[in-house]
Amino acid sequence: xxxxxxxxxxxxxxxxxLTSLRPLCEALRRAGxxxxxxxxxxxxxxxxxxxxxxxxxxxxxxxxxxxxxxxxRREDGAAFAHAAGPQSWKPFxxxxxxxxxxxxxxxxxxxxxxxxxxxxxxxxLGVRPCDLRAIxxxxxxxxxxxxxxxxxxxxxxxxxxxxxxxxxxGGTCFCTSMGTGxxxxxxxxxxxxxxxxxxxxxxxxxxxxxxxxxLMDDLGSAPAEPADVDRARAEVAAAAGRxxxxxxxxxxxxxxxxxxxxxxxxxxxxxxLSCGNCTMVCPTCFCTRVTDTTDLTGDHAERWQxxxxxxxxxxxxxxxxxxxxxxxxxxxxxxxHKLGTWHDQxxxxxxxxxxxxxxxxPVGIDLTVEVAALRTEAAGxxxxxxxxSKGP
Numbered sequence: 001x002x003x004x005x006x007x008x009x010x011x012x013x014x015x016x017x018l019t020s021l022r023p024l025c026e027a028l029r030r031a032g033x034x035x036x037x038x039x040x041x042x043x044x045x046x047x048x049x050x051x052x053x054x055x056x057x058x059x060x061x062x063x064x065x066x067x068x069x070x071x072x073r074r075e076d077g078a079a080f081a082h083a084a085g086p087q088s089w090k091p092f093x094x095x096x097x098x099x100x101x102x103x104x105x106x107x108x109x110x111x112x113x114x115x116x117x118x119x120x121x122x123x124x125l126g127v128r129p130c131d132l133r134a135i136x137x138x139x140x141x142x143x144x145x146x147x148x149x150x151x152x153x154x155x156x157x158x159x160x161x162x163x164x165x166x167x168x169x170g171g172t173c174f175c176t177s178m179g180t181g182x183x184x185x186x187x188x189x190x191x192x193x194x195x196x197x198x199x200x201x202x203x204x205x206x207x208x209x210x211x212x213x214x215l216m217d218d219l220g221s222a223p224a225e226p227a228d229v230d231r232a233r234a235e236v237a238a239a240a241g242r243x244x245x246x247x248x249x250x251x252x253x254x255x256x257x258x259x260x261x262x263x264x265x266x267x268x269x270x271x272x273l274s275c276g277n278c279t280m281v282c283p284t285c286f287c288t289r290v291t292d293t294t295d296l297t298g299d300h301a302e303r304w305q306x307x308x309x310x311x312x313x314x315x316x317x318x319x320x321x322x323x324x325x326x327x328x329x330x331x332x333x334x335x336x337h338k339l340g341t342w343h344d345q346x347x348x349x350x351x352x353x354x355x356x357x358x359x360x361x362p363v364g365i366d367l368t369v370e371v372a373a374l375r376t377e378a379a380g381x382x383x384x385x386x387x388x389s390k391g392p
Contacts, residue, residue, distance in 0.1 A: 015232070016216050017224040018192070018203040021053040021079065021125075024162075027218055028123040033160055036092055037125035038085065043071055045085040047092065050125065057082060058201075064170040064244070064355065067364030078196040080126055083170025084354040088131055088283030089124060094138060096307040098151045100290070105299040117154030127163045127188065129181030130173075130354040134283030135161075136187050140346050141286050151305075160211060163188035167235040171244035172355030174368060178249055180352045182239040190216070193232035204232040245355060245368045252349065252371070256340030259374045260332065268370055269328035271363045276309035278357035278365075279334065284350045287315070310334050335367060 018024060028035050029051075038045050039055045045062060048055075056079040063070045064083055074081060099115040127135070139156065142149040166175070166182035175181030184191045189212035193204045204224045207213050224232075279285040289308040294301045308315055311330050324330045342350035351367075358366045 015224040015229050016205040016207065016221040017228065018205055018219075018221060019200075021056065021203070023219050024215075025050060025053040025125070027215055028125075028160065031160075031215075033121050033123035035123045035125055036089075038080070038082070040071070044069065045071070045082050047085070047087045047089065053079075056080075056126075061168070062170060064172045064359050065364075066172065066358050066366045067361055069359050076196040077201050078194055079201070080164045080192070080194050081168045081196065083166075083168070083173055084128060084130065084356050084359075086281060086356070086360060088281065088354070088356065089127065089135060090138065090283050090285075092120075092122060092124075093135065093155050094142065094149070094152050094286060095155070098305045100303045100305055102300065102302045104301075117150045119154045119157065121158050122155065123160040123162065125162045127161055127184075128354075129163065129166055129184040130175040130178075130352040131283055132161070132163050132184055132187050133178075133180040133352045134354070136185075137284045137346065137348065137350065137352070138286060140348075141284075144346075160215075161188045161190075163191040165191055165193040165232070165236045167194065167239050169239050169243050170355065172358040172366075173243050173353065174245035174247045174355060175353035176240045176243050177245070177247040178349060178351055178353035183236050188212075193236060195228060195231060195235070202228065204228050245353075245358070245366070247351070247353065247368045247371060248375075249349065252339045253341075253343045255371070255374060255378060256336040259378050260336070262374055262377050264370065264373045264377055265328045265332050267373075268331055268365060269326065271365055272327045272331045273362060274311045274313075274327050274330055275362060276311040277360050277362065279309040279311060280307070281356040281360045282338075283352060283354060283356070284338075285309075289315075310337075335370065338367075339371070 025035055035050045036047055037050045038057050039048050039050060040057045040060055041048065045057050045060060050056070058077045058079050059074050060082060061072050061074045062082045062085070063072055069086070095118075101112055101114045103110050103112045138152070142152040143156065163184035165184050169175070169182060189209045191206040191208065195202050195204065205216065205221065207216060279287070287308045287310060288305050290303060290305055292301060292303050310333050313325065315324075324333055338350040342348065358364070358368075
């Protein structure tokens, strides 16, 4: 991403229009970018390399609930009228498997060769506001301190980011509560607002960087009609009132610190499978482990960095046993870190309100319900039981 324009975003240069995404994708590919965006595969909307805008999920929406995800057909050809899918952009930037070095036995000892970072010129098409914030959070975690992750830094270099303002939040979305949407914040080159109707699908485009402006100039884009701009702003504003969930963000850090011994942790532990799905789909979870492997001869060895999860009992294994041996302690660690101590480490919440952890939890654990239960218990109003929950 290049330098911002003098006045980026909705308050800046006049919005432009696109009536098709084909020229945009073709221009990005001509510029040498690998275009990553949403597409339909395996009964879900997933992120993958796109060789054409025709592979976008035109005419598809989703129905989301705790522990449930379903594709559904729409009556229009909208490409981005769906909420967050099973993937965030994390797998393309913070790789799940990275070789760090390899070593071979030689006559004089060992030869160790470090693995150079894997550069990638990526164009990220269709980044939702919650995921845009998640990328910024991972930037801070993996590049903002003294110890930079070279693989992540290489893959973040020279990204072209095309955000999509949210007009149709899903049943598990709560980005408004977390201050991450539905309007895209900083970090994009272009931001699209999709307008679908009887006249087809068109896009109002906000330009935020010089690279974005240059691309739109190459496409010969005209200014958007004032009526379309007004409609786009109104639909994004209306989406803020149609969130499927709510998470009162104020006081979360204090709530997490003050409820470490709450009975609610026992209740959720009875349902939690410690499978780690929530950490895998979360766009901000970043934990890794390092593993060494050798071949059968013992002459070749490799060291790999792999994604890890704080729900894995071995994640905190020390000599003598595991630090967090119970499901209660592992779920409590995840939630109190995400909503509480993340502020101490990185200056913000680690949750962006995408709702993926709710959808892809096999037993439908909903962190917004858990937070509400902790608030109720902390207020001395007795245990909070969501409908259908189990427990004493």
